[in-house]
Each structure stands twice: as C-alpha cells, then as structure tokens.
Amino acid sequence: MNAEERDLQIHPIVPENVVANSKTIVDLHSLSSSLLGIAAGVLGLESYSGFLFYLLGTLFVSFLIITFPMGGKPNVYVRGGWKDVALADVTGGVMGYVLTWTLFFGLVRV
Amino acid sequence: MSRSAPSKVLIAFSSILLAHACYSAHEHSLLSTVLQSATPSAAGTPTTGSSLPLDITLETLVSVALLLVGIVSSGWELKPISLRKYAGLLESGQIVPDGMDAKSAKGKKKGLFDGLEERPGFLDIRKQRKEFADWIKQQDDS
Numbered sequence: 001m002n003a004e005e006r007d008l009q010i011h012p013i014v015p016e017n018v019v020a021n022s023k024t025i026v027d028l029h030s031l032s033s034s035l036l037g038i039a040a041g042v043l044g045l046e047s048y049s050g051f052l053f054y055l056l057g058t059l060f061v062s063f064l065i066i067t068f069p070m071g072g073k074p075n076v077y078v079r080g081g082w083k084d085v086a087l088a089d090v091t092g093g094v095m096g097y098v099l100t101w102t103l104f105f106g107l108v109r110v
Numbered sequence: 111m112s113r114s115a116p117s118k119v120l121i122a123f124s125s126i127l128l129a130h131a132c133y134s135a136h137e138h139s140l141l142s143t144v145l146q147s148a149t150p151s152a153a154g155t156p157t158t159g160s161s162l163p164l165d166i167t168l169e170t171l172v173s174v175a176l177l178l179v180g181i182v183s184s185g186w187e188l189k190p191i192s193l194r195k196y197a198g199l200l201e202s203g204q205i206v207p208d209g210m211d212a213k214s215a216k217g218k219k220k221g222l223f224d225g226l227e228e229r230p231g232f233l234d235i236r237k238q239r240k241e242f243a244d245w246i247k248q249q250d251d252s
Contacts, residue, residue, distance in 0.1 A: 014196050017189040024186055032178050038128065039174040042135045044162060060175070064182040076195065077188045108135045 013079070021077050025065060026089040032061040033093035034100045041104025054097050062086040120180035127173035134166045197222045 001009075036057035040050050062085045066074050070085075078084040142161070189205065190196050199205040201221040 012193040013191045014189070014193050017191045017196060021188045021191065024188060028182060028186065031181060035174055035177055035181075038132070039170050042128075042132050042170045043167060044135070057174075057178075061178055061182065064178060068183040069186045069188050076190045076192070079191065104132070108132065109139050 018079060022084070022088060024069075025078070025085055026092070028065055029058065029061060029088055029093045030096050033058065033097040036061075037097040037100030038104050040097070040101045041106075042108055044105065044109060045101075050101060054094065058090070058093065059086065114183075114185055117180045117184035120176055121184065124173045124176035124180060127169060128177060131166055131169040131173055134169070135162060138162060138166060193222075 033054070036054055039057075040053050043053075045053055062082070065085055066072060066082055070077050074082045074085055190199065196205070
C-alpha cells in the first residue's frame with residue numbers, strides 16, 4: 001500500500017461529488033470559452049494573439065471559479081487543487097472558442 | 111442551480127453591452143469600407159482589420175469580463191469531496207442529497223449512515239402460516 005492509497009483510506013472521498021464537481025467546472029469552462037470566442041471575433045484578433053487571449057481568458061475564468069463557487073478553497077472541491085480547475089477540458093474549450101471566434105470574425109468583418 | 115438576483119441583472123446588462131459592442135464593431139468596419147471606396151485617395155490602402163477604436167475594444171473587454179463574472183457567480187453548487195465534510199454537511203442539513211428537494215427532506219434523517227439505524231420489525235411467522243393455511247383451505251373449498 002503506497003502513500004496515496006493510505007491517504008485515501010484515512011481521508012475517504014465521495015466519488016459522486018468528484019464527478020459532479022468536475023462536470024460543473026467543465027460546463028463553466030465550455031460556456032465561458034464560447035463567450036471569449038465572441039469577444040475575440042469582435043476584437044478581430046488573429047492567429048497567436050487570439051490563442052493568447054483564450055489563455056488569459058481561461059485563467060480569468062479559473063480565478064473566478066476558485067473565487068466564487070469554491071470560496072477560495074479549491075482543494076475542498078477538486079482533488080488536484082487549482083491545477084485541475086485551470087486545466088479542466090482545455091481541448092474541448094479550444095474547440096468551442098475557435099468556433100465562435102471564426103463565426104463572429106466573419107459576422108463583424110464582412 | 112438557483113440564480114441570484116444580482117447576477118441575473120449583471121448577465122442581462124453585460125449581454126446588452128456585448129451585443130452593442132458587436133454591433134458597433136460591425137458598423138465601424140462597414141463605415142471604413144464605405145469611406146475607402148468613396149474617397150479615391152484612400153482607396154489604394156488595404157483595409158486594416160484590427161483598427162478598432164479604443165472605446166469599442168474597451169466595451170467588448172468589459173462586457174465579456176462582467177458576463178463571465180455574472181455567469182460564474184450565479185449559484186453553481188459544488189459539493190465537498192472529502193467524505194467527512196460531506197457527511198457532516200448532510201447531517202446538519204446544509205446540503206440536501208440528490209433526489210430530494212428541500213421540502214421533502216425536512217424532518218427526515220439525512221445522514222449518510224442513517225440507513226443503518228433503521229431495520230424492519232420481527233416477522234410474525236405463526237400468523238403468516240395461519241393466514242396461508244386459511245387461504246389454502248379457501249382454495250380447496252371453492
């Protein structure tokens with residue numbers, strides 16, 4: 001029995017809550033990435049600056065998630081702490097972001 | 111998830127702001143193309159996409175930031191993952207377990223281990239045997 005298993009036995013966790021929390025966080029990230037895409041399209045960002053904007057926006061959203069629903073204590077709600085909040089479903093978020101980014105870029109500048 | 115009133119107002123206000131910023135950016139790009147085709151001196155210069163005025167840029171950034179704040183702060187419920195904390199919150203009634211709303215959970219025991227406290231009473235096996243015998247007799251008569 002290694003150290004992590006022993007820690008789990010001493011401090012047991014509720015797996016349903018872990019799943020529900022990570023689902024909520026992924027939902028928030030995908031929703032906010034679409035909104036960030038709208039902003040990037042309106043601003044007319046291109047190539048690297050657009051992805052940099054996404055990165056900054058996701059960090060901002062993670063900060064908000066840690067501040068508001070978690071009350072500044074990510075370790076209570078997520079096993080990996082703030083890293084799990086920031087890195088939750090990055091690829092899916094980028095997909096939604098690029099989708100609305102290109103859509104609004106085309107809508108605004110035609 | 112129950113949305114609180116301030117975040118609802120914030121979401122509505124910043125959505126309007128974002129829509130306005132979007133429309134302004136569209137108008138600006140339309141205006142610049144029209145102006146460029148109207149004035150022959152500027153017709154040679156290529157259209158620059160990222161020459162948005164500062165106020166539209168600021169409006170977009172502020173509206174998206176406010177919208178994100180409004181969405182994230184609108185009552186998303188997260189549950190603590192450690193069993194100790196979760197069971198404590200359940201028993202004190204601060205969290206209602208899944209499949210129960212606040213009204214039906216009132217008055218009931220809500221802790222994780224309260225199922226262990228309840229057990230069915232003893233079975234009256236003689237009475238059941240008598241009932242069964244009566245039933246058999248009834249079947250035979252008919």
